[in-house]
Amino acid sequence: MTALLYALGFVLFFLGILASIGLHELGHMIPAKRFGGKVTQYFIGFGPTVWSKHVGETEYGVKAIPLGGYVKIVGMLPPGDQYDPDDLEYDEQGSPVLKVRKSNTGLFTQLISDARAAEWELVRPEDTGRLFYRMPWWKKVVVMAGGPSVNILIAFFIFWGVFATYGTKTEEPVAGAPIVATVSECVIPYTEDGRACTKDDPASPAAEAGLKPGDRIVSFNGTPIEDWEQLRAAIRANDDGTAVLVYERDGKELTGRTSTTVEARPTSGTDATLHQVGFLGISPKTHVVTTTGGPFYTVEQMGTMTKQVVQALGTLPVKVWGVAEAIVGVKDRAADSPVSIVGGGRIAGETVSHRGFPLTEKVVFLLMLIASFNFFIGMFNFVPLLPLDGGHIASALWEAVRRALARVRGRPDPGYVDAAKLLPIAYGFAAVLLVMGVVLIIGDIVVPVHLTT
Structure with missing residues (x-):
């Protein structure tokens, strides 16, 4: 039964992500x-294609590796300086014959030229006015922003539904003078939190x-x-002074004397940065507080998530490197390390099969x-680098700025931004993304992140 529930959780998560991918591509x-x-x-x-069907001019289908998706929009790349865009001829099949005006020398130049040739193999004489690169800049932005915007909207509506019904549940200290819930027997560094005390660990203040608890x-x-926050601030400000x-206790007032010790601790739940502060070694009695909210509350919560995602993107390469080290056994995998769709599926499976969860x-x-x-x-797809959607958006916005500046200065229209010139960078970045994706998938199989209970 547990195995069946695990498989159910994995499949439900996987289907949810596949549906999201499909909606993302519809957004484009x-x-x-x-x-x-x-x-x-x-x-x-x-x-390899598993199934496909032509409807009108578009082929719809499913391929064998369900780790993404794509739509093919004709004319993403302009002909470029090495071709004569105003003197195109077409062969008997209707494909353009691109006339080279400059010799293609060098690896990157040839790479760009080959990409243009592959792009323009799909262009027919009647497609001239339908090419993507000829669209106004704002239409390009709408098309390319449509995909990631759909993902954010999916997240918004799911979050809204959960926040409006189930709510967010947090443990907060009981009101009034704090009641001790736990007393640490010893001082354990924050980075080693969770392990048992040893004889070498000093007793806690x-x-x-x-x-004692209570x-x-x-x-x-x-x-x-008057409350826990006041006591917490006083302890942290006390450094290693007398306390x-x-x-x-049991209706009697007692006095205890000690000296707080200085420890590296985070200042808040949202800031993981460690600071040297006073440490006593107690935690307060808490109760669960449920907060519900509608769309504005959801937007507020997603604003906080946005900051967290931006921070996560900044540290992503380092964290992926940590996963690689865990794969080869250099160190244990961090609980907060990123996971792939495989890791997400495993966590979903563990959640659904867990007997202790309602x-x-x-x-x-x-x-x-x-x-x-x-x-x-x-959020990741909005990063302004090709081949991500954000790279195409950045190109379209630069095109708008460049043309506007030309009009203001009375200069000739500079024309379309040639995204093909950025292909070497795009291929390099794509290779990095591929390597990181493979590392995470292998890590989620070999040293997976497990559900924390």
Whole structure:
């Protein structure tokens, strides 16, 4: 039964991501067609074709490797300086015969030339007015932004549904003077949190002061304590100074004396940066607080997620390198390391098959996992580098700026931005993405991130 539930979770997550990929590609195809562009292919997956069907001028299908998708929009690349775009001739099959005006020398020049030739093999005489590169810049932006925007919208509606019904649940300290929930027996570095105390670990200041679970802290160094945040701030500001604690136990008021120790700790739950602060070694009694909200609350939460995603993108290469080190056994895989669709599927499987989770929480977790993947995919595709959608958007925006500047200065129209000239960079970046993707997939198989309970 557990194996069946695991497989169900994996399949449901995988189908959710495949549906998201299909909708992403529709986000490109629909506006491209509405603007008069020619779309010859719409595929989910890569590699050998499993199934396809022609509807009108577009071939719809599924390929064998379900790790992405694509739509083929004719005329993404302009003819370029080495061809004469105003003197095109067509062969008997209707394909353009590109006349070379300059010799193609050098690896990159030949690479760009070959890419143009492959692109223009699909162009027919009647397609001249339908080529993507000839569209106004704003139409190009709409077409290329359509895909990742769909992913973000998927995430938004899933988040909204969860926030409006299930809500967000957080553990917050009980109101009033803090009640001690746990007392650390020893001082363990934050980076080693979770391990047991050893004989070499010093006793925690809280243990030395005689604190026990259930004690209510009423003052710290003579200052009355009203809530946990006040006590927490006082402890952290105390560095390694003397700490006199007055607390209530069984209706009696007792006093404990100790000295806080300086430890590297994060300043808040949203900031993982470690700072040297005073440490006592207690945690407060908490209760679960449920917060629900509508679309504005969802936008607010996604604003916070955006900051986290930007930070994650900045550290992605380093974290992927950490996964590579874990694969070869140099170190353990970090719990917060990125995962591929395979890793997401494994986490979904573990969630659905976990006996300790109620059905509602399993459904919510699975929805949030799919929404989080969609949000990351959407944000990642807006990175302004080819071959990502953001690279095409950046090219279109630069085209608008360049033409506007030319008009203001009274200079001739500089024409379309030639994205083909960036292909060497695009191929290099694509190779990096491919390597990172392979590393994550292997890591999710060999040293997977498991569900934290």
